[in-house]
Amino acid sequence: MKVLSFFFAFFLVFIVGCNPISERKQPPLSLEQLASSDLNLNGERLAEAYCGSCHLKPEPEILDRITWETKVLPDMRKRMGLYLEEDFGTELPEDSGVPPGIYSKVQLIKREDWAKIQEYYLGSAPEKPLPQVEKVTPKVGIPGFKEDQPAFSKIFPSLTTMVRIHPETGDLWVGNRFRSLFILDSKNGFKLKDSIPTDVAPVEILWNKDQSFELLTMGLMDPSKDTLGALSGFSSQNKSWSKEILLDKLIRPVHVETADWNADGVLDRVVSHFGDHFGKLSLYLSENGQEKEIILKPVPGARRTIGVDFDEDGDLDILSQIAQAQEGVYVWINQGEGKFVEKSLLRFQPSFGSSDFRFEDVNGDGHRDIILVNGNNADLSQILKNYHGVRIFLNDGDGEFEQEWFYPLFGASGLEVDDFDLDGDLDLFVLSFFPDPKQAPRQDLIYFRQSGNGDFEPFVLKKNIESHWLTMTKGDSDRDGDIDLVVGTFEFNDLYGKPSKPWKPFIILWNELK
Numbered sequence: 001m002k003v004l005s006f007f008f009a010f011f012l013v014f015i016v017g018c019n020p021i022s023e024r025k026q027p028p029l030s031l032e033q034l035a036s037s038d039l040n041l042n043g044e045r046l047a048e049a050y051c052g053s054c055h056l057k058p059e060p061e062i063l064d065r066i067t068w069e070t071k072v073l074p075d076m077r078k079r080m081g082l083y084l085e086e087d088f089g090t091e092l093p094e095d096s097g098v099p100p101g102i103y104s105k106v107q108l109i110k111r112e113d114w115a116k117i118q119e120y121y122l123g124s125a126p127e128k129p130l131p132q133v134e135k136v137t138p139k140v141g142i143p144g145f146k147e148d149q150p151a152f153s154k155i156f157p158s159l160t161t162m163v164r165i166h167p168e169t170g171d172l173w174v175g176n177r178f179r180s181l182f183i184l185d186s187k188n189g190f191k192l193k194d195s196i197p198t199d200v201a202p203v204e205i206l207w208n209k210d211q212s213f214e215l216l217t218m219g220l221m222d223p224s225k226d227t228l229g230a231l232s233g234f235s236s237q238n239k240s241w242s243k244e245i246l247l248d249k250l251i252r253p254v255h256v257e258t259a260d261w262n263a264d265g266v267l268d269r270v271v272s273h274f275g276d277h278f279g280k281l282s283l284y285l286s287e288n289g290q291e292k293e294i295i296l297k298p299v300p301g302a303r304r305t306i307g308v309d310f311d312e313d314g315d316l317d318i319l320s321q322i323a324q325a326q327e328g329v330y331v332w333i334n335q336g337e338g339k340f341v342e343k344s345l346l347r348f349q350p351s352f353g354s355s356d357f358r359f360e361d362v363n364g365d366g367h368r369d370i371i372l373v374n375g376n377n378a379d380l381s382q383i384l385k386n387y388h389g390v391r392i393f394l395n396d397g398d399g400e401f402e403q404e405w406f407y408p409l410f411g412a413s414g415l416e417v418d419d420f421d422l423d424g425d426l427d428l429f430v431l432s433f434f435p436d437p438k439q440a441p442r443q444d445l446i447y448f449r450q451s452g453n454g455d456f457e458p459f460v461l462k463k464n465i466e467s468h469w470l471t472m473t474k475g476d477s478d479r480d481g482d483i484d485l486v487v488g489t490f491e492f493n494d495l496y497g498k499p500s501k502p503w504k505p506f507i508i509l510w511n512e513l514k
Contacts, residue, residue, distance in 0.1 A: 028053045031080060031108040039113060043120025046113050050080070055325040058349040060124035063381050068121045071380040080108040099225050102277045130386045132408035138458035142447045144421055145485070145509040147463050150190050156503040159495060160488030161201040161221070163506055165475025172477060172486060174505050175202030177221060177495075186477040196241055200228055204256050211236060214246065216256045223276040229253040231271065247284060247291075251275040259307030261285060261316050261334060270318055272302035281305070281320055285338055296332050296340060300324045306359050308368070310399065321372070323354040329370055345401055346370065346393060351381055353388060355413040362426050363454060367395035375412035377434040384410050390430045390448070407458065409443060410436045414472040418483050422513050425450045429485055431469045444469055445487060465507060468492065482511040
């Protein structure tokens with residue numbers, strides 16, 4: 001046993017002492033292997049081993065000391081099955097509805113090793129969250145756009161979960177947390193054209209050429225283990241809508257992408273089951289008139305998927321952003337016959353807060369780059385994080401990505417990319433669901449106008465609209481040939497109390513370049 005323990009310790013020193021985790025080629029040891037070993041390592045090396053066995057190891061400076069001490073470290077310790085005297089009388093994970101398998105029933109770390117890890121984090125963490133690095137202050141007023149927030153006479157919760165602009169009519173389709181889908185006439189003051197009840201909150205829509213559509217509904221928005229999510233097909237019949245369930249029992253799904261991944265002429269679907277403690281990224285592949293589920297990644301946090309021929313071999317691959325513990329951007333290379341090989345493109349520590357991404361050629365070199373926002377701030381560490389913001393990772397042409405640009409933005413959560421000013425390069429709109437209310441000017445929606453040499457000028461709204469933004473979309477709503485922007489409102493007062501004000505589900509930025 002001593003020889004085996006020595007081997008484990010030597011192996012650990014070798015793999016953590018030479019290269020960062022993101023560059024390791026050897027698979028990390030499991031928690032069970034670590035727990036059975038006599039490890040003579042310091043706190044930092046133990047953190048490399050234990051944290052790195054499940055995800056990218058977080059550095060102490062990403063959180064302040066009190067957050068580590070009272071929130072994150074106790075939760076990590078319990079996940080490894082170690083309970084201390086201080087836990088007596090407190091609620092156990094299973095008492096709060098956590099499903100079995102998340103928190104180990106077996107102790108997977110020795111007390112003395114845990115004490116070293118805790119000392120390492122608490123001794124190295126800052127007393128307060130680190131401030132943002134110096135950045136260009138946004139200018140007030142978004143050039144080329146006219147701001148508008150239509151108010152409706154009806155009293156209804158302003159809890160918008162989805163906004164989409166119909167590509168042919170320009171009509172605005174609005175999903176509401178209170179199980180509703182509204183169609184608003186963009187050419188007639190957004191007059192209500194139709195209202196469609198839904199089982200749960202809508203989060204994504206796909207229109208078909210015959211005016212039918214597919215609607216993805218999430219289930220409970222709050223963290224839960226429910227499987228109420230569904231993808232439903234709607235078709236118009238006799239001035240009413242009929243519904244057909246296409247996929248059900250989805251785990252808090254947040255996105256669906258369609259493409260023909262097996263080249264049989266029938267569209268397939270990839271669903272991002274964001275989940276909570278459990279989730280998955282699933283491909284539903286057409287096969288002889290049926291849909292075969294292929295689980296690409298059996299972890300929670302799948303956020304968005306893009307179908308693209310990443311390796312340029314003539315078939316479609318799957319590019320996806322994963323949040324939660326396995327933070328990063330991944331690609332699944334299509335091998336044919338329903339087989340895909342996973343490759344990690346970018347990896348981040350589990351408090352990174354991945355929220356949205358796009359795959360576009362930002363610098364005009366012919367290679368598509370990764371534009372990514374991170375700012376999810378609703379879990380154990382609800383503090384301002386200096387590493388939240390928007391990033392551009394440039395593609396070197398061989399499918400490798402390097403960060404080229406970063407703009408700090410607390411709580412960054414939504415992204416749209418397009419040539420909004422029609423000057424030939426791509427610009428960005430970024431929203432924040434968790435901004436710093438003390439920052440001036442208000443920074444919950446920023447327009448980044450590219451100047452042509454890779455620099456971006458930031459602008460914010462002229463009007464100080466007191467609201468929270470949850471979702472965002474682009475499109476030509478007035479059909480004049482340029483791209484408008486719509487941002488959906490999510491008012492917490494309407495969530496926890498009876499609404500008393502007129503419905504204001506969105507703001508729209510009319511593009512006035514044409």
